[in-house]
Amino acid sequence: MTDASRPARVTRLGPNQYGKAETRVVRIVRDGATHRVKDLNVSVALSGAMDDVHLSGSNATVLTTDTTKNTVFAFAKRHGIASTEQFGIHLARHFVTSQPSIHRARIRIEEYGWERIAAPGAGGGEHSFVRTGQETRTTEVAFDGGGWQVVSGLRDLVVMNSTDSEFWGFVKDPYTTLKETHDRVLATEVTARWRFNWTDEGRPAPDWDESYGQARRHLLEAFADTYSLSLQQTLFAMGSRVVENRAEVDEVRLSLPNKHHFLVDLEPFGLKNDNEVYFAADRPYGLIEGTVLREGAEARIPVTD
Incomplete structure (x- = not known):
């Protein structure tokens, strides 16, 4: 040819x-x-x-x-x-x-x-x-x-609030069976990534270990301090706490699976379940993901990779 x-x-x-x-x-x-x-x-x-x-x-x-x-x-x-x-x-x-x-x-x-x-x-x-x-x-x-991008984070951090969480007022259609609740267990397994605004070796780099420890602390404190009406609200509070307190961080991306805890029906056994006994379901689960940005910053951490 x-x-x-x-x-x-x-x-x-x-x-x-x-x-x-x-x-x-x-x-x-x-x-x-x-x-x-x-x-x-x-x-x-x-x-x-x-x-x-x-x-x-x-x-x-x-x-x-x-x-x-x-x-x-x-x-x-x-x-x-x-x-x-x-x-x-x-x-x-x-x-x-x-x-x-x-x-x-x-x-x-x-x-x-x-x-x-x-x-x-x-x-x-x-x-x-x-x-x-x-x-x-x-x-x-x-x-x-020429330039650097450093994204640090954590995964497999399992947290739970045994109260101070509600979920109600959501959309209902013919397939909705979930009941509204004003007192629920809120548990999740945190995957978090945060992007540093350090991109140039001409500038001093952050204290990486100190930054990690403090970002982790702010994530946990925000989870504990937030009276939650939705996991989305908690996600934003967690990311905001890191950005507001760590000047070296411009972006936080969070993935929070909702580790559902369902009240067990104990009435067949003649027992009242006063928010004490739960079935912890591992799947399926709601998956809440989102990014919190410093004002003026652009999102650069991919949603999926």
């Missing part, structure tokens, strides 16, 4: 990325007999001048995913892990600045918490740990050679 008779291409390459997902790295800092643990799950996604590898199979511009895995391990030793954000910044900067073909790096990190079984000085207290049963800390760092 001659070039003149070859059919025109009817497809083109769209956005693409590649990397190594979920590299599990544990860094133990041994300060004499006292040890400290950082336990991370790191995913690297790289993009840039990658047309040839897709269109012709040429690997000339491809940094292997195995190399990205090895870099995670080497950087855990070389730079340590002071915070998930700083570790992600080290990795993203390295990939973009060391390889001409890589124009953008996105680093996603989950951090799993460990706490000491006993106080230092007690038997095993310096080096014995138990995985905490609370939230998982999350971080996403993106770098394109």
Whole structure:
């Protein structure tokens, strides 16, 4: 077939990325007999001048995913892990600045918490740990050679108010069976992400650990302090509390599944259920999601990814 008779291409390459997902790295800092643990799950996604590898199979511009895995391990030793954000910044900067073909790096990190079984000085207290049963800390760092975007957050933070929650006045149609209530259990499993307005290394970076701890505190305090007429109202209060109190945060995105607690009918047993015994249903569940922005800021955290 001659070039003149070859059919025109009817497809083109769209956005693409590649990397190594979920590299599990544990860094133990041994300060004499006292040890400290950082336990991370790191995913690297790289993009840039990658047309040839897709269109012709040429690997000339491809940094292997195995190399990205090895870099995670080497950087855990070389730079340590002071915070998930700083570790992600080290990795993203390295990939973009060391390889001409890589124009953008996105680093996603989950951090799993460990706490000491006993106080230092007690038997095993310096080096014995138990995985905490609370939230998982999350971080996403993106770098394109010019500007940064850092989004931190948490997931799996389960909270509950046993009262001070109502739900009534909603739309009713022929399929509505839910009864209005003026005293209900409000429970959810918080997934929260917040975007920092730090984008330039010419500016001082936030104290990442301090910011995380304070954002988490404000989320919890807002949940506890809000007399809730809807989970949407609680969501806005939680996001607003973070933005109002943390000048380094411009955007908070929250995903709050409603962990329904239904009163059990105890009348067949001759018992009165005075808001005391509930059935905790795991599915289906209402899923409430929303974004709270600083006035003048733009939404940049995706609803889904």
